[in-house]
Amino acid sequence: MKKTFTLLCAAMLSATFVHAQQDSLMIRKIYDEALVNGKSYESLRYLCKNIGQRISGSANAQKAVEWSKKLMESYGFDKVYLQEVMVPHWVRGAKETAFIIDGKNRIPVPIAALGMTVATPKEGITANVIEVQSLKELETLGEAAIKGKIVFFNRPFDPRFIETGRAYGTAGDQRFMGPAAAAKYGAVGVIVRSLTESLDDYPHTGATLVDKDGKNIPAAAISTKAANKLSAMLKMRKFPAAKFYFKQSCQLLPDVLSYNVVGELTGTAHPNKFITVGGHLDSWDLAEGAHDDGTGVMQSAEVLRVLKAVGYHPKNSIRAVFFMNEENGDKGGIKYAELAAQNKEEHIAAIETDEGGFTPRGFSFSDVSKDFIAKVNSNWKALLEPYEVDQLTIGGAGADIEPMKKTVPGVVLIGFRPDSQRYFDVHHTPNDVFENVNKRELELGDAGMAALIYLIDQHGF
Structure with a gap:
């Protein structure tokens, strides 16, 4: 019985080896x-x-x-x-236009409308900007602080993640859900920091949530370099605050x-x-x-x-x-x-x-x-x-x-x-x-x- 068991084990090991060898050759x-x-x-x-x-x-x-x-x-x-x-x-329509308005200065910045978002009025939107880091911060600020303003989501990628998809996941809620959330507090538009750790002047588009039962407001991504510039100007100029202008003409057909x-x-x-x-x-x-x-x-x-x-x-x-x-x-x-x-x-x-x-x-x-x-x-x-x-x-x-x-x-x-x-x-x-x-x-x-x-x-x- 012991000899039979030993032979059976040897046969199984031999078959396993042959399969592994065949797999290795095919790969x-x-x-x-x-x-x-x-x-x-x-x-x-x-x-x-x-x-x-x-x-x-x-x-x-x-x-x-x-x-x-x-x-x-x-x-x-x-x-x-x-x-x-x-x-x-x-459809995106004509290329988007955007400026940071600092007193009499109009500083062009690159933006790209977010996918599925709506157009601005034909003349565009000009408004004061309120910078936030999260959707939770919208709740804390409330309608009194947000109504009539452009919300600027500026939470950057977290560089501590080795797998960068995790950084994208933790930053992405502000692009996907941010515009719909800001609209509920009376915002007139949304600008979102591009979802990348790279510092450049290429805005990153991507889909945003369309609220079929609620109000949708224009939303665009801003390049990371321009986001840093806008954030710095908002911190420097409290009174009068820097304003932002943008125009886009996208449509959902x-x-x-x-x-x-x-x-x-x-x-x-x-x-x-x-x-x-x-x-x-x-x-x-x-x-x-x-x-x-x-x-x-x-x-x-x-x-x-x-x-x-x-x-x-x-x-x-x-x-x-x-x-x-x-x-x-x-x-x-x-x-x-x-x-x-x-x-x-x-x-x-x-x-x-x-x-x-x-x-x-x-x-x-x-x-x-x-x-x-x-x-x-x-x-x-x-x-x-x-x-x-x-x-x-x-x-x-x-x-x-x-x-x-x-x-x-x-x-x-x-x-x-x-x-x-x-x-x-x-x-x-x-x-x-x-x-x-x-x-x-x-x-x-x-x-x-x-x-x-x-x-x-x-x-x-």
Whole structure:
């Protein structure tokens, strides 16, 4: 009996070794294909330079949909199709104008209207400014101090966070909820410090909350250099206080029909079980949307192309999804989750890549236990470590796949985590252009995600 048990253990160890060796060889093939024959960088160049900005509802967004479908078809995926989704259609209009008014001096400063906000009157708004650091401070000041003024939210990024997305999270409430909150106290407009630690003159746009039942007031982001200047002048001049003028002409038009773009490699054993990888095809209108999120969609398509190119036939179906309308509505992600539930699809995992095309570091797993993470690390860390994509942690996943949590039982949501240090230098700005993407960093991310999807497909969780 003892000899039989010993032989059984030896056989199991031998099988484990063989599987690990096979996995290691396949991952090496994946990296070789992505780094030698990669297509994502040149595809990104076309998306950025030939199509450009892709705000939801725009003609360029539709061009991007049509081109993306043709791209996936050219890769020879088993299925390529569109999912209809109604999306908001917000337009910026003429370039914004803003001045700090200091006595007789008018000092121009760069601003950008926040997404979904409203226009100023045609003549613009001129008013005294009240600087605050938080939404809580609005409550403390109350209507008596705020009514008739422009509220200036000036809480900066907290530089103590190593992962800069956490700094974005702690500062972002003033942009997303600040204008609606200030309107309740009688403010006539809102200016928000750009969400970046970088000191420059590029204002960072981004969505703000629209109160359908309440009053909406014009809101704009101001560059960090201009925010510092405005704050210093407010501190220097109490009587008479410095004033602020701004003018913007944005509009919210009726919703428009748009599409998620989906490509699929059909599973050989479980065609009705799915692993999804995706990013969002829409972008803000200030630039080309290179890192946010052109890199993400091109990486998602490249994952499937690479797996196909190395001759891998997945057990489960693998999808690349280009979601529409992440920036100002999340309608594409919501629609994808609705359709998955409606079609009774079983999803094993969904990976989102929406943190830029920088050097890959690893993956975060949303709403899982410490035991789950320990098991994932035990099984896969050694295989991913040679490629420096082995940081497997508990954390967020992404806005486009988050709706699946409610509609698709059992799905594991995963965020691709590249190095975060430079992302918010270009995020939502005119600087988010193709030239700021590094080819090798992008391709390493392609391969890292393809490797993880291979492991999930082979072994599950």
